[in-house]
Every structure is written in structure tokens, then in C-alpha cells.
Amino acid sequence: MIVKENLTNLIKSLPKEVVLVAVSKTKSIYDIQEAYDSGQRIFGENKIQEMVSKYDELPKDIQWHMIGHLQRNKVKYMAHFVSLIHGVDSFKTLKEIDKQAKKHNRVIYCLLQAKIAQEESKFGLSFKEIEKILASAEFENLKNIKVVGLMGMASFSSNIKQVDEEFQSLKVFFDKLNIIKPSILSMGMSDDYKTAIKNGSNMIRVGSAIFGERNYIV
Ligand SMILES: *Cc1c(COP(=O)(O)O)cnc(C)c1O
Numbered sequence: 460m461i462v463k464e465n466l467t468n469l470i471k472s473l474p475k476e477v478v479l480v481a482v483s484k485t486k487s488i489y490d491i492q493e494a495y496d497s498g499q500r501i502f503g504e505n506k507i508q509e510m511v512s513k514y515d516e517l518p519k520d521i522q523w524h525m526i527g528h529l530q531r532n533k534v535k536y537m538a539h540f541v542s543l544i545h546g547v548d549s550f551k552t553l554k555e556i557d558k559q560a561k562k563h564n565r566v567i568y569c570l571l572q573a574k575i576a577q578e579e580s581k582f583g584l585s586f587k588e589i590e591k592i593l594a595s596a597e598f599e600n601l602k603n604i605k606v607v608g609l610m611g612m613a614s615f616s617s618n619i620k621q622v623d624e625e626f627q628s629l630k631v632f633f634d635k636l637n638i639i640k641p642s643i644l645s646m647g648m649s650d651d652y653k654t655a656i657k658n659g660s661n662m663i664r665v666g667s668a669i670f671g672e673r674n675y676i677v
Pocket residue numbers: 482484505526527612647648649650664665666667668
């Protein structure tokens with residue numbers, strides 16, 4: 460029952476406009492079912508194959524969000540059901556998503572991932588690259604994707620001031636950007652979602668604070 464309790468307390472604490480993505484990567488069908496039975500319908504996964512097998516087993520009114528780094532050759536496996544892709548970090552990937560969405564005669568909603576963290580390891584586009592993509596004629600021609608916002612991950616750091624500044628920089632850029640409003644600003648995880656919300660996040664991706672720590676050795 461711990462999942463239900465964590466989820467209920469978390470949702471109670473959130474402002475109404477903030478959408479919660481329950482990050483269920485590495486977690487079992489049973490854990491997800493418990494969250495589902497508590498009313499949660501949006502789940503996030505970071506591996507395409509894992510998301511596909513969970514999609515196959517779980518209720519079909521779940522909205523599955525892909526939050527991880529994308530391997531282009533695997534986009535095809537989720538194109539028929541994925542509800543939002545958070546981590547689009549290249550124009551090539553966007554084109555592949557468009558191509559696969561077209562095969563299923565649907566439009567796939569995407570967020571462009573901005574690189575806001577100092578760390579080398581974090582994926583993402585620079586603000587300049589994002590502006591360039593959105594302004595390009597080739598982008599205009601992609602009819603089977605729709606960019607509905609941005610996603611960003613702050614540095615993995617206990618320096619709250621740094622995390623705060625990184626989120627803030629993305630919010631400032633997001634507000635200037637010429638995308639259809641209302642749009643999504645996906646930022647914040649278990650350790651930093653409060654700072655993210657303070658800086659204007661309207662979608663948070665929370666895993667361990669709901670499901671407990673992940674055990675990668677399973
Ligand atoms: C794993 C993951 C999360 C959730 O992390 P927690 O610290 O468990 O809340 C959020 N976003 C992305 C992109 C992730 O990979």
C-alpha cells in the first residue's frame with residue numbers, strides 16, 4: 460500500500476496545474492497496477508522495449524510517456540501507442556518519429572529536450588538549436604508530430620541555487636518561444652520537483668518518491 464500512500468500525499472501537495480508523470484521504469488506490473496488502482500493514468504518509462512511490454516500487459520487507458528534518451532531504430536516499436544515523447548534531442552529523431560507516426564496515421568506529441576545542466580552526460584539541445592529547428596521549413600513539413608513544449612533536467616547536484624538557476628533559464632526561454640500555448644514545460648524529478656514547480660514547471664516526472672528506490676541489479 461506504500462505506493463498508494465506516496466502517490467496520494469504527493470498529488471495532494473501539488474498545485475492543480477501541475478501534471479504528474481509517475482516514472483515506473485524498472486518497476487513491476489504490480490507496482491504500476493497499484494498506482495493505477497489509486498487513480499494514476501500517466502506513466503513514464505525510459506526504455507522503449509520495457510514500455511512496450513508494460514503497455515501490452517496493462518489497461519489500455521494508461522497514457523505512456525517516453526522520458527528516456529531515444530534510439531532512433533526503436534521508435535517504430537512504440538509509434539502506435541506512445542502518448543508523449545519527452546526526450547527529443549535531435550532533428551533526425553523528430554523526423555523518424557514523424558515517419559513512424561505517419562505509418563499509423565496519427566500525430567505524436569513531442570517535447571524538445573533542452574540541455575540546461577552543466578554535466579557532460581546530460582543529453583539535450585542548446586536553446587539556439589531549438590530555435591533553429593522550430594524555424595526551419597523542413598520542420599513545418601512534419602505533419603505527424605507536434606512539438607507541444609520543452610523538457611529539461613537540472614544538474615544532479617545538492618547545490619539548490621544551481622538547480623534553481625538551471626530551471627529558471629529554461630522557463631525564461633520557454634516563455635519567449637513561439638510554440639502553441641498552452642504548452643508543456645516538463646521539469647522536475649523526485650529530488651528537485653519543488654524547485655522546478657517554483658520555476659514554472661507544469662509537468663513533473665517522479666519515480667522514486669512514489670515507488671521507492673530503484674534496484675538496478677534485478
Ligand atoms: C528516472 C527519471 C526520472 C525520475 O527520477 P526519480 O529521481 O526517481 O524521480 C525523471 N526523468 C527522467 C528523464 C528519468 O530518467
